[in-house]
Amino acid sequence: MNEFELIRRYFARPAQRAVLGVGDDAAILRPAADCDLHVSVDMLVQGRHFFADVAPRALGHKTLAVNLSDMAAMGAAPRWVVLSLALPAADEAWIAGFAQGFFELAERYGVDVVGGDTTRGPLTLSVTVGGETPRGQALRRAAARPGDDIWVSGELGLGAMAVRSRLGKIAPLPDGLREAAWRKLEYPEPRIALGQALLPLAHAAADVSDGLLSDLGHIAAASHVAAEVWADALPSHPQAEAARGQWLDCLAAGGDDYELVFTAPAERRTQIEACAATAGCRLSRIGRVVAGQGVSLLDGAGTIIKLGSIGYDHFN
């Protein structure tokens, strides 16, 4: 099958909301009049964002999930995506698996695939996602205020544990932890419901993709505030609890978490704790916003902990 046939066969599914989806020079969408539109893009490159032997279904899931995670961080409902793919070959089985993982997640959140471009080249995937919030209500990075609590969803460090064990940088993970780490790396779950539940509660939010301290640092810089993070409060997998010190770098700076870090006034603690149940994920209060600048990781005595790395930068 040629390019156009492959695209048509696996990606041209009827759009649920779009006026016109795949198949013209551009899609036709009709955003709700009382909403803001949010747009974000993430690109994934083989050997940098995923291993060459990743299952195509897992890659399809993750390619969409990392983009939906950006919508979650705005508190937005994702609506549509466009996908550009450079593929080394027109491999139908690979494309079918990729499309399966991609659409399983897209359909779960009612996201239309409204356009795309496929070409031959080194395996590279780029997704642009569009979503909506009620006008003026999005969760911005610049909205943190001194006195805010800092919260994070889920468990941190699992994706980084999977990557590091696969690369032989750490010892093999025990059963249970290994499965959880690989599940997190390959099938991260974007916190869509949580993001929307936080719209009336949180001040600032970001998704944790480069590592907690790095992404929280973006909130602090945009808000002109400082953040204190309590190392002992960082949520970890139960099997990593016994040796927290060993995993601290993964928890605080590992990346590939796709959790939400957010700030909120202290008087909303009860309401935020209630979100954990409705959104189906653990929520942990991990620090506080103070005047100043930068992000500090503190031990139980309030002493600053220095880590070997903070966050993931593709060019360093």
Add this chain to the structure above:
Amino acid sequence: MNEFELIRRYFARPAQRAVLGVGDDAAILRPAADCDLHVSVDMLVQGRHFFADVAPRALGHKTLAVNLSDMAAMGAAPRWVVLSLALPAADEAWIAGFAQGFFELAERYGVDVVGGDTTRGPLTLSVTVGGETPRGQALRRAAARPGDDIWVSGELGLGAMAVRSRLGKIAPLPDGLREAAWRKLEYPEPRIALGQALLPLAHAAADVSDGLLSDLGHIAAASHVAAEVWADALPSHPQAEAARGQWLDCLAAGGDDYELVFTAPAERRTQIEACAATAGCRLSRIGRVVAGQGVSLLDGAGTIIKLGSIGYDHFN
């Protein structure tokens, strides 16, 4: 400089229309309430869509131009883009040149760069563009009707002549034609003004990126009609006129034209001819829509001409 600094320095320019541009998990946009939103994506890969030694400024221009051309084909006003870049190295001079070409064109059309993603990898560029038309008025491929005239803008075949001469597949081009061909290949001009002028006049439209017959074929298929194209009417550069037969494959099927092919009722010929002046480009009536299916290229006697190739398919 690292990834984030390079992006900030060259791509984080203040947005003109967007509520929030680069720098958060997603942009915030507020589309006009009485408009439809159009979204399209194009990916460019080195060695496939451009030569490895292309000037970065030319590549910046073209990367955006091919996307704006999709908006032109819908009759849409482009509003915003997001850009994902895989770069083999954090080469500041290259990025500066690329940004220069990209923003020169973006600013000419009032297009905001509202988001992006940069990673290390084989040189790959993907742009998603968003634009607007008055609600319900977009030019769709599926709207051609038997009896319509077929029109095309500008001159065809120039981009293909540049590629073929560079690859040594044809003799070196004479001065004048060579400059025009390279200008077209490297700095194509999206037909934005023309697309919008055609909104009340044309039925169906598409941009000519894969070759006239191929892109017109998409209109014919989507509209369930056939198209007859008159080979003698295809607009060529004056220096290619003397040997039209030699260039017919480039004119009809070369690709890299970024012109608009469109259909319109015969009673609008005068109005359409008037668009040529306002849109600043030549318009040529090159055929007609008839009942049936497929696209036929006809010589002066009405005999079907077979070409060696029709259109560009990356997997064949």
